[in-house]
Amino acid sequence: MTVADDIRAKGMRMTVQRRLVLDALRRARHHITAEEIARSIRASYPQIDPSTVYRNLEALERLGYVTHTHLDDRVTRWRRADSPQHGHLVCRRCGSEEEISMSVLAPLAKRLKGEHGFSADLAHSAVVGLCRECAG
Amino acid sequence: MTVADDIRAKGMRMTVQRRLVLDALRRARHHITAEEIARSIRASYPQIDPSTVYRNLEALERLGYVTHTHLDDRVTRWRRADSPQHGHLVCRRCGSEEEISMSVLAPLAKRLKGEHGFSADLAHSAVVGLCRECAG
DNA sequence: AAGACTATCGCAACTTACCGCAATAGTGTC
DNA sequence: GACACTATTGCGGTAAGTTGCGATAGTCTT
Structure with a gap:
């Protein structure tokens, strides 16, 4: 098809x-x-x-x-949709982007499912924060 | 001051x-x-x-x-900024919003810090997905 | 308290993302 | 292949948010 x-x-x-x-x-x-x-x-x-x-x-x-x-x-x-999923870390100061494996996010997804019945799509939004350099 | x-x-x-x-x-x-x-x-x-x-x-x-x-x-x-932080679960189908304790998100923050040196602000973006009802 | 410095303001023009609608053009049927 | 049906398009318009700019007004110095 x-x-x-x-x-x-x-x-x-x-x-x-x-x-x-x-x-x-x-x-x-x-x-x-x-x-x-x-x-x-x-x-x-x-x-x-x-x-x-x-x-x-x-x-x-x-x-x-x-x-x-x-x-x-x-x-x-x-x-x-058929490209491999991954998470994102985006630095709010310098704007750098890092891709991370979904396996890092999996435990949270599992917990949200278990405790809240919520099926999280953790690849949908980047995680915002400060990268190693900008956090100092 | x-x-x-x-x-x-x-x-x-x-x-x-x-x-x-x-x-x-x-x-x-x-x-x-x-x-x-x-x-x-x-x-x-x-x-x-x-x-x-x-x-x-x-x-x-x-x-x-x-x-x-x-x-x-x-x-x-x-x-x-001084109001208490919390995470959010937002259903992409019905739009419902649920507030969750930061303690649920803390393990991920800790891991991102340890493995990537990244200081995540997990209250910044809601977690998108399907709520219990919509996931069926 | 007067004056200088410049952060901030209000306005208007602009950008980005997205609808409503009438016209267009894929599709399945004959 | 012609036709009817209707999903989809291009256009014009709208709403939210952003920016440039001259005018205004906090703040500091004297």
């Missing part, structure tokens, strides 16, 4: 725009912002509206093809 | 506007958005511009009087 077939099977349509968003995410190595995706698509296809990119990211997220993460405070970053 | 003295000692000024922002945060029971603060101030002092509120929140945060938290994906919530 191709992505296109899966999308159609769910009553949605595989449009040029949707394909371009998917491809942009495929090309991106790491997390990428909606604005970057829009810019890279519009470099070749200027008639494609940024709002279309936003809506397609949301649609593809509902289908489970992409997910988003909040690295710093305001920008939403997107990535393909 | 009063707040005003402390602010002056740091080369900043205690203005009417800054005092109003501080008071609004003092009145607020829980986390409050900048927009709510601006609205409550402007109800009595309509000549005070929202941008002034935003800039004062940032200034007061630099001084350590207030901090901000990201509960859901988009809005920034503010609170006085």
Whole structure:
């Protein structure tokens, strides 16, 4: 079952725009912002509206093809859902980002599940704080 | 040393506007958005511009009087720095919010400090996921 | 208390992210 | 392949938040 077939099977349509968003995410190595995706698509296809990119990211997220993460405070970053999950440590002073294994976060997830019945998505938001250098 | 003295000692000024922002945060029971603060101030002092509120929140945060938290994906919530810290669990489906003790998050903070030298501020961002009801 | 210095303010323009709507164009059916 | 159905698009608009700038007003010095 191709992505296109899966999308159609769910009553949605595989449009040029949707394909371009998917491809942009495929090309991106790491997390990428909606604005970057829009810019890279519009470099070749200027008639494609940024709002279309936003809506397609949301649609593809509902289908489970992409997910988003909040690295710093305001920008939403997107990535393909099939790329390996990891956590993020972001320094609030110098802005440095470090990726960490989900196994570091797993004990907390387990505890939240056990004590609160809460299924945490700990890859969704970065952990903010001070890195080794900035903490001094 | 009063707040005003402390602010002056740091080369900043205690203005009417800054005092109003501080008071609004003092009145607020829980986390409050900048927009709510601006609205409550402007109800009595309509000549005070929202941008002034935003800039004062940032200034007061630099001084350590207030901090901000990201509960859901988009809005920034503010609170006085001396109010008790706690973590948040936010359900991405129904939007419910649950406050949890920092002690639940402490083991992770300790591990991030030990393994990565990272001083995590785990009250800064809510943990997103699915609550007991929505997870089924 | 007057004056100088400059942090802060209010305003307006701007940016980013996201809707509402009419027009367009994928899809399944015949 | 033509057609009807409707998901999706591009456009214009909106709301929240941010920034540049000239004017204002705390604060310190004398």
